[in-house]
Amino acid sequence: MTAITRRDADIDPLTAAMAPPPNESEEDRQARLAAEHAAKVRSDAIDEELNRQRQAEKRAPKQVKVLLLGQSESGKSTTLKNFQLMHSPKAFRAERALWKAVIQLNIVRSIRLILDSMTEAQEAHSSPAPSTYSTSSSSRPASPLVEKEYPRLSPDLLKLKMRLSPLLSVEEALTRTLAPSGSSELEATRLIPLRYSSRSNTPPKEPSVYAGALWKGALGRLMSSDKGSDVDDREEVVWDDPKDPGLVLHACAADMTQLWNDPTVRKLLEVQRLRLEEMAGFFLDSLDRVTAPKYVPSDDDILRARLKTLGVSEHRFKLKTAAWVPYFDDVEAIIFLAPISCFDQVLQEDPSVNRLEDSILLWKAIVSNPLLKHTSMILFLNKCDIMRAKLASGIQFSKYVISYGDRPNNFETASNYLRKKFSGIQKQCSPKPRSYYCHFTSVIDTSSTLHILQNVQDVLLRSNLEQSSLV
Ligand SMILES: Nc1nc2c(ncn2[C@@H]2O[C@H](COP(=O)(O)OP(=O)(O)OP(=O)(O)O)[C@@H](O)[C@H]2O)c(=O)[nH]1
Numbered sequence: 177m178t179a180i181t182r183r184d185a186d187i188d189p190l191t192a193a194m195a196p197p198p199n200e201s202e203e204d205r206q207a208r209l210a211a212e213h214a215a216k217v218r219s220d221a222i223d224e225e226l227n228r229q230r231q232a233e234k235r236a237p238k239q240v241k242v243l244l245l246g247q248s249e250s251g252k253s254t255t256l257k258n259f260q261l262m263h264s265p266k267a268f269r270a271e272r273a274l275w276k277a278v279i280q281l282n283i284v285r286s287i288r289l290i291l292d293s294m295t296e297a298q299e300a301h302s303s304p305a306p307s308t309y310s311t312s313s314s315s316r317p318a319s320p321l322v323e324k325e326y327p328r329l330s331p332d333l334l335k336l337k338m339r340l341s342p343l344l345s346v347e348e349a350l351t352r353t354l355a356p357s358g359s360s361e362l363e364a365t366r367l368i369p370l371r372y373s374s375r376s377n378t379p380p381k382e383p384s385v386y387a388g389a390l391w392k393g394a395l396g397r398l399m400s401s402d403k404g405s406d407v408d409d410r411e412e413v414v415w416d417d418p419k420d421p422g423l424v425l426h427a428c429a430a431d432m433t434q435l436w437n438d439p440t441v442r443k444l445l446e447v448q449r450l451r452l453e454e455m456a457g458f459f460l461d462s463l464d465r466v467t468a469p470k471y472v473p474s475d476d477d478i479l480r481a482r483l484k485t486l487g488v489s490e491h492r493f494k495l496k497t498a499a500w501v502p503y504f505d506d507v508e509a510i511i512f513l514a515p516i517s518c519f520d521q522v523l524q525e526d527p528s529v530n531r532l533e534d535s536i537l538l539w540k541a542i543v544s545n546p547l548l549k550h551t552s553m554i555l556f557l558n559k560c561d562i563m564r565a566k567l568a569s570g571i572q573f574s575k576y577v578i579s580y581g582d583r584p585n586n587f588e589t590a591s592n593y594l595r596k597k598f599s600g601i602q603k604q605c606s607p608k609p610r611s612y613y614c615h616f617t618s619v620i621d622t623s624s625t626l627h628i629l630q631n632v633q634d635v636l637l638r639s640n641l642e643q644s645s646l647v
Pocket residue numbers: 246247248249250251252253254255455456457458479480481482483484485486558559560561562617618619620621
């Protein structure tokens with residue numbers, strides 16, 4: 177009985193299944209052997225391919241994954257442009273012509289904001305006197321319109337406004353170009369209401385595109401086909417459409433300059449607290465240059481151009497680094513952008529939230545996230561140039577950041593105060609100690625940013641090296 181049991185166990189079910197049928201003919205046997213041989217050849221080929229891939233992966237540089245995070249308008253896309261300029265300058269420059277359309281859209285948007293302000297001033301002057309409001313209802317707050325002291329607009333200024341109204345349709349055309357109908361990007365790039373009154377409390381929707389290069393393709397196709405799809409470094413944009421937005425902008429250039437330099441307009445913007453020169457995509461001080469027929473955007477212009485990104489995109493860059501890079505494990509790092517200049521601004525999507533406060537809360541959430549506990553954190557306290565200008569112009573930091581108290585209202589003190597605040601949160605809220613670096617940045621400045629990104633890259637590689645116990 178014991179013997180029988182042992183014999184049963186010896187018969188491996190797999191061997192039994194693979195064994196030839198008990199009464200196999202010679203012909204069947206040949207066919208079976210041929211099929212088995214073919215299967216073996218296939219399987220060996222697959223093994224070989226897998227081995228080849230494994231070897232190739234070992235030789236290829238390991239990827240260093242870096243995530244760019246931060247609230248809207250913090251400078252993520254601009255930092256990415258810096259990476260592109262650093263690692264694939266040719267590809268970056270090949271897109272100059274495409275950015276021209278974005279810059280045109282930025283100009284038209286700034287002009288529309290001025291025209292909207294003028295409309296509001298006109299309405300304020302034609303609306304009833306303040307006393308009508310104060311007697312109408314005790315619970316109703318006085319209209320903000322009548323509290324503001326709008327300057328009166330001269331007939332000449334109103335004529336100028338009329339002359340510039342065709343720009344509104346240019347805005348519409350450009351927005352459509354960036355998100356042609358039928359594309360998945362259309363929904364996100366909904367047209368801005370032609371007239372926006374600040375009374376309505378709904379800010380105009382900003383043109384936006386989904387992450388990735390879809391919009392670039394759409395725009396590229398619209399350009400003159402006889403030039404081919406490769407847009408050369410110095411090539412100007414040539415549109416198929418005779419109503420080229422560039423032509424309209426060129427024709428309106430003198431009027432736009434006159435509008436922007438008009439003292440009444442400046443006063444009006446001041447009353448509205450609309451600081452266009454600090455807003456994203458500001459080009460009104462370079463109208464002559466950027467509306468010239470042969471204008472080609474410079475690196476600087478491209479970095480300043482503003483187009484909102486929706487969604488997440490992935491970009492790969494090959495780092496020109498030493499041969500030892502392939503031996504490191506993956507390193508995950510986050511570059512977090514906090515635009516410190518926004519201490520006196522609120523979120524567009526929720527005007528009850530201060531932008532700086534939003535950045536701090538977001539930072540806190542990221543550093544305390546247990547899933548990211550091994551991730552190196554690189555903090556960019558960004559838009560230092562705007563921060564410096566704001567403080568120099570007399571805007572009081574302590575009015576918005578009460579805890580700042582009576583410290584001096586200068587860039588050095590205020591920026592260091594914020595650096596300590598962000599670093600403190602990192603130290604306190606990280607689940608465990610981690611690599612942490614902080615930089616003061618102005619990512620529109622390519623040379624200083626290049627320097628910082630180089631440093632970031634070195635640090636990431638070094639920390640990888642340490643983790644791999646190679647140093
Ligand atoms: N002056 C100045 N402008 C900056 C700086 N960083 C970014 N900008 C500008 O601010 C605007 C917004 O920057 P983006 O890079 O588009 O911001 P983002 O984080 O990608 O924003 P979303 O796509 O909305 O998430 C752009 O017009 C940039 O040129 C800076 O350090 N200084």
